[in-house]
Amino acid sequence: MTKLQKETIYDIAQRAGASASTVSAALNGSWKKRRIAKSTAERIIAIAAEQGYSANLQARALRTSRSGLVALLIPEYNRFFSNIAQTFSAEVRARNQCPVIISTARIPEEERKTVSDLAAWSIDAIFFVGSVAPEDLSRHCAEAEIPHVFIDQPCDIAPSVVTDNRTGANVLTREILLSMVRLGGVGDTPRETIYFLGGDRTLPSTRNRVAGFSEALYAHVGRVDPEQIIAETYDLDVATRSIKALYERLGGLPRGLFINSDSVFEGALRFLATLPEEELRACAFGCFDYEPFGQLLRFPVHMMRQRHRMLVERAFALLGSENAPILEQVNPELYRATLR
Amino acid sequence: MTKLQKETIYDIAQRAGASASTVSAALNGSWKKRRIAKSTAERIIAIAAEQGYSANLQARALRTSRSGLVALLIPEYNRFFSNIAQTFSAEVRARNQCPVIISTARIPEEERKTVSDLAAWSIDAIFFVGSVAPEDLSRHCAEAEIPHVFIDQPCDIAPSVVTDNRTGANVLTREILLSMVRLGGVGDTPRETIYFLGGDRTLPSTRNRVAGFSEALYAHVGRVDPEQIIAETYDLDVATRSIKALYERLGGLPRGLFINSDSVFEGALRFLATLPEEELRACAFGCFDYEPFGQLLRFPVHMMRQRHRMLVERAFALLGSENAPILEQVNPELYRATLR
DNA sequence: TTGTTATGCAACATCGATTGTGCATCATCG
DNA sequence: CGATGATGCACAATCGATGTTGCATAACAA
Known part of the structure; x- marks a missing residue:
C-alpha cells in the first residue's frame, strides 16, 4: 500500500505502459464507449486496485462540473431534522454520492451564503428542509442551475414535499x-x-x-x-x-x-x-x-x-421534475397517548 | 446579477483590464505579498463584487490541494451526536470553512470507505466521534496526510478528546x-x-x-x-x-x-x-x-x-498537534434528579 | 493490389485558480 | 550618468481527470 494521495492516472499509466487517457477511460467505466480493449482495461483496473488508487475528485469535478455532492440544509439538529438527515444520508450514499449536511440556524442570510458556497462547489443537488425563504433560495439555485427540492416547507416555484x-x-x-x-x-x-x-x-x-x-x-x-x-x-x-x-x-x-x-x-x-x-x-x-x-x-x-422516510424518498423522486412547482403531501401518523 | 456559475477570473480580468493572475491575487488576499497596487486590487474587488463572482472551489482545491472542507464522522444522529454536530458546524463555519457531517452507522467498513472518499476530496481535517476502530482509521488518515482528531472514543496513536x-x-x-x-x-x-x-x-x-x-x-x-x-x-x-x-x-x-x-x-x-x-x-x-x-x-x-461544546473546542485545539497520541479528558456535569 | 472500414490507443486541449519567474518602469545613490 | 533596487504587473506552467481528434495498424471488400 503506497501513499493514498499521490497516485494519479499518470502514475498508473506508466506502470501499465498506457496513456493517461486510456487509464482514465478504463477506470471511469467509459472504456467500452472509447473502444479500449477489454484486456487493457482489466489490466489497468487491476493495477489501480493494487496501488490503492482513488481519483482526485476535485480534478474530476473541475473537468465535468459535477461534484457528486448532494446537500441537505436544515435549520438545526432537533429530533425531526436529525431523522431527516439520517435517511437522507443513507439515500445519497445508496446512489454512490456524498451527502453533505449543513445547518443554517433559520438565518436567511446564512442560507443564501450557504447556497452560494455550494454552488461554488458545483453541488449536484440541494435539499432544503424547513427553509425560511424558499422562493429566494430557489431563484439562486435556478441561476446556478442546481436541481433542488423543498421538504417540510413548500416553495411556490419549485418541487416540494410536505407533511399534510x-x-x-x-x-x-x-x-x-x-x-x-x-x-x-x-x-x-x-x-x-x-x-x-x-x-x-x-x-x-x-x-x-x-x-x-x-x-x-x-x-x-x-x-x-x-x-x-x-x-x-x-x-x-x-x-x-x-x-x-x-x-x-x-x-x-x-x-x-x-x-x-x-x-x-x-x-x-x-x-x-x-x-x-x-x-x-x-x-x-x-x-x-x-x-x-x-x-x-x-x-x-x-x-x-411526520414520516421522514417517506418525505425524503418522495423528495428524491421529485428531483427530476425540475422547476415544476409540484406540491406533494405526505400524511403524518397519529400516536395516541395511552392512559395510565 | 449575471450567471452565478460562469464568471471566472479571466472574465473579471478582461473587465478590469488586468491579467488573471492579478485578479486571482486581488481576490484571494495575497495581493499585498504579490506587490499589487492597492488601487488595482480595490478596483478588481469592486468589479468582482458587482458581478457576483465566486471562485470555483474545485479549481482552487485542485491547485492548492486544500479543499476548505472539514468532516465530522458520527455513528448516528442521536441527541449527543447531534449536539456535537451542531457545535462542530458552528465552529467550522466560524473558521470560514465548510462543515461536512456524515454518519456511518457504526459500520467499520463504512467508516473506512468514507475516509477514502474524503481523502479523494482533499479534505482538510477529519473529526471522528465514537469510532469503532480508531487506530485503523488513524493510519488511513496518516497515509493520506489528513489531520484528524478523535472525540468520545480515544485513539492510541492520535490526539483524542474524551469525556472523563x-x-x-x-x-x-x-x-x-x-x-x-x-x-x-x-x-x-x-x-x-x-x-x-x-x-x-x-x-x-x-x-x-x-x-x-x-x-x-x-x-x-x-x-x-x-x-x-x-x-x-x-x-x-x-x-x-x-x-x-x-x-x-x-x-x-x-x-x-x-x-x-x-x-x-x-x-x-x-x-x-x-x-x-x-x-x-x-x-x-x-x-x-x-x-x-x-x-x-x-x-x-x-x-x-457530556460537555459537547468543550469536547469540540478542545478537539479543534488538538488538531495542530498532529500524530501526538495526546489524550485529553473533559469532565461531564451531573444533573441531579429533583424529587417530586 | 488498392481502397475502405473497424479497431486500439496516444496526443493534446481543457476545466479555473494559483504561483514562480521575468520584464518593464521608476526611484535612489554614488 | 550608469548601476542598483524597489515596484507593479503579465506570462506561463502547473494541479489531475476528461474527451475530442487523429494516427497508426488490422481486417475486409473490390
Missing part, C-alpha cells in the same frame, strides 16, 4: 378535544378551552396547522378566538416564556394544549416540569411531532409523527 | 447509591442491588464507565458481582430486551439502574413505560448522557451530561 399539516393538525386537534371531553369538555371560560402554542405564522406549515386546528375546533364548538393561537416562533426559550405567561394569565393550565413541533415541546416542558402532577393531568396535550420520550412523561401526550 | 468517563461514572453511581439509600439501601438479594445496563465493553468509553461504576459500588458495599454489568451493545432494541429480561429474571426492577447512553435510555424506556408507576419509583435511575425529557418522566433520573 392541515389534515394532520385537524386529526390531532380532534384527538385532544376527545381527551378534553373526559376532563370536562370545552367550556366558556379561557381555562376550559384549548390553545395552540408555538411555530411561526409567517410560514406555510404553521399556517396550515393553525388552519387544521381551527377547523377542528370550530366543528366542535362553533367558534375560535384568535387569542387561542400563540404562534410567533419556533424558538425554544420563547416557548418556555409563552406557556408560563399563558399559565399566569389564565391562573392555571388550559384544558387542552396543541404544541407545535418538538422544539416547542421541549421549551414548554421546562415550565411544565415545575408544575404538580394533578395540574398536568388536568390538561390534554397534543404535540405535532414525534418524540419517543413524550410517551413516557408524567402525563399523556398525543403525538403526530 | 471513569470519574463521571463514579460520581453518577454514587448519586444513584445515595438515592437507593432512601429506598432501603443496597441489600443482599439481587433485587436490592444496582445494575449497569448498555454500552459496548470492547470500547474504551464503556470500559471506563464500568470501571467508575465498579469502584463506586465497591467503595460502598465492598463487592461487585460481574452479573451486575450488562454491557454488550449500544443497540436500542437490544436494550429493550435486556431490561425486560433482567426484570423477569429478578421478578421486578432492581433497586438501582445505571443506564449507559441516551440510546440505551430510549430503548429501556420502551419497556419501562409498560410498568406501573410505583415500581418505577422504587428504583433509582441514572443515565450517562443528558436527555432534556429525562427530567420530566414519571420517575426521577439522574443524568450525566
